[in-house]
Each structure stands twice: as C-alpha cells, then as structure tokens.
C-alpha cells in the first residue's frame with residue numbers, strides 16, 4: 001500500500017521535472033547539455049518510472065491475492081463450522097429416529113400379548129382384589145399353554161360372574177348358516193350375536209389344572225326363562241373334530257344334549273357342518289318316512305355336535321326360502337316343553353366357567 005501511494009505521489013512530479021528540463025534547454029537556446037545526453041536522461045527517467053509502476057502493480061497484485069486468500073480462508077472456516085453443526089444435527093436426528101422406532105417396536109410387540117387373564121373366571125379372580133365390582137364386557141384372554149391372545153365377552157354379573165361367553169343369539173341378525181372354517185374360527189359380534197369359535201373354546205377348556213362347567217340360558221318368545229347346565233365340559237382337539245364331553249346335567253330345560261334315546265345322544269359327538277360331515281347319519285338316517293345323509297343340511301346348513309341328529313341345535317337358523325319336509329330351522333332345545341308343547345326359543349347364551357373347587 002505504501003508503495004502504491006509513492007507511485008501516485010511520484011507521477012505529478014515526473015511531468016514537472018520534464019518541463020523544467022525542457023525549460024532549461026529552451027532558455028539556454030544553445031545546447032549547454034548535448035541533445036543526445038538529454039534524450040538519454042529522459043529515457044532513463046522514463047525507465048525508472050516504468051520500473052516503479054511495474055513494482056507497484058506487482059505489489060498491488062500480491063496484496064489483492066492475499067486479500068482474496070484471507071477472505072476465502074475466512075469463508076472456509078465459516079463453512080467448516082456450519083458443516084460440523086449439520087453433522088451434529090444429523091447425528092441427533094438419527095438418534096431420535098432410532099429411539100422412536102425402538103419405542104414403536106416395543107409398543108407393538110407388547111400389545112398383542114397384553115391380556116387381562118387366562119379366561120373370564122381368571123380375570124374375575126384377578127380383578128376382584130383390586131376393584132369391588134367388575135363390569136361385563138369384552139376382555140382379552142391368553143389361555144395357558146397357548147401362544148395366542150384373543151377377545152371374549154365376559155359376563156361378570158350373571159350368577160356370580162366369571163363366565164366366558166361361547167355363543168349368543170338375541171336378535172337373529174347374525175347368519176349362522178356357515179361353513180366349517182367359520183365355526184372353527186368364530187364369527188359375529190362379541191358384544192351381540194356370535195359364535196366364539198371351536199379353536200378358542202378348546203384353548204380355554206384345555207388349560208392345565210382347570211375344569212369348566214357349561215351353562216345354557218334360554219328365553220322363550222313368551223319371555224319365559226330356563227336353563228341347562230353341565231358340571232363338566234370339554235372338547236377334544238381339531239384332529240378329533242372337537243368332540244364334545246359333558247358332565248352331569250342340572251336345570252329346568254331338560255337334557256336335550258343327551259335326549260331320550262341312544263341315537264339322540266350328542267354327548268361325545270364330533271362337530272359337523274354342511275361341508276364337513278361327522279354326524280351319526282353314516283351313510284344315512286331314517287326317521288319316519290324321511291331319509292337323510294347330513295344333519296347339517298337338514299338343519300339349514302348350520303354347525304353342531306349332531307348325532308342322528310338329536311334334539312339340540314342352539315345354532316339353528318330360520319330358512320328364508322321354501323321349507324322342505326322335515327327341515328329343522330329353529331333354535332332347538334327339544335326337551336324344554338310345557339304340557340308337552342315345545343317352547344319357541346327367542347334367545348340363548350352358552351357360557352363356560354371354571355369349576356371353583358378345582359382352581
């Protein structure tokens with residue numbers, strides 16, 4: 001910078017010196033200094049000025065480059081700081097997202113195994129020590145010796161509570177004309193009409209060190225109530241087509257499961273549907289002038305533990321179409337009579353509960 005200033009100061013002097021030299025040459029008229037020397041002097045002067053100018057330009061170039069270098073270095077430092085901040089933020093985001101993912105995984109992995117108990121009796125016993133009154137409703141159960149949890153409707157008010165509902169008919173809105181797969185897995189609405197499903201019922205009654213009773217509550221179209229109960233109830237597994245085993249009967253509706261005759265007895269019968277025939281009509285049954293091969297077909301394609309065929313079918317379903325002779329299309333419990341006349345059944349619930357003495 002100093003040199004640049006020197007240059008600008010020197011410039012005004014240069015023409016002045018020239019004028020002075022010329023003046024002297026003119027004033028003396030004759031050449032006191034020979035012309036060739038004057039020319040040489042002038043040339044030297046020009047060279048010296050040019051040299052100074054070049055030096056100044058070089059210095060200016062150097063200082064400009066340094067300035068640019070300084071600015072660039074400063075920008076680089078700022079960029080380095082910013083990039084370090086970005087890296088730090090990225091790491092934080094990554095940590096947070098993995099944290100969120102982990103908590104999500106935990107949430108979803110914990111949820112399916114969360115249950116209120118092994119069955120409704122177990123839930124009742126567990127909750128009774130915590131709350132004075134347990135409401136009826138849908139609970140999640142996880143039976144012993146199974147890897148599955150599922151929802152069931154628990155009746156906590158009826159006859160001491162702790163009942164797991166396995167079937168309910170109330171308004172006729174749920175279609176019970178169903179194939180084997182539906183009776184295995186269950187269907188309907190747990191809060192209303194439904195069939196819990198043979199697999200789930202099997203898992204509940206098949207638990208270690210647990211025995212169950214079965215209670216069937218009936219209501220007629222005249223609003224008369226009745227019941228049938230069995231002090232022991234269990235099912236064989238799927239390879240045995242969920243064969244039913246019933247204990248001693250008690251109740252007011254009669255033992256329609258066993259009926260009056262040997263061929264009517266449904267105790268120890270495997271389950272049948274219209275597409276899986278395990279009934280006692282093998283190859284066929286004859287009652288009166290009717291011959292039939294499939295009890296399920298005769299009972300409007302519903303599923304039950306049919307023998308030949310028997311007096312009970314709580315899954316019976318009304319037929320919308322034209323009735324064929326001998327068709328059985330109602331909810332049936334044919335031992336419940338008044339003056340030998342059958343009660344027409346409006347609603348029914350089948351529920352199971354642990355036998356207290358064995359738990």
Ligand SMILES: [Ca+2]
Pocket residue numbers: 277278279280281282283284293294295
């Ligand atoms: Ca058959």
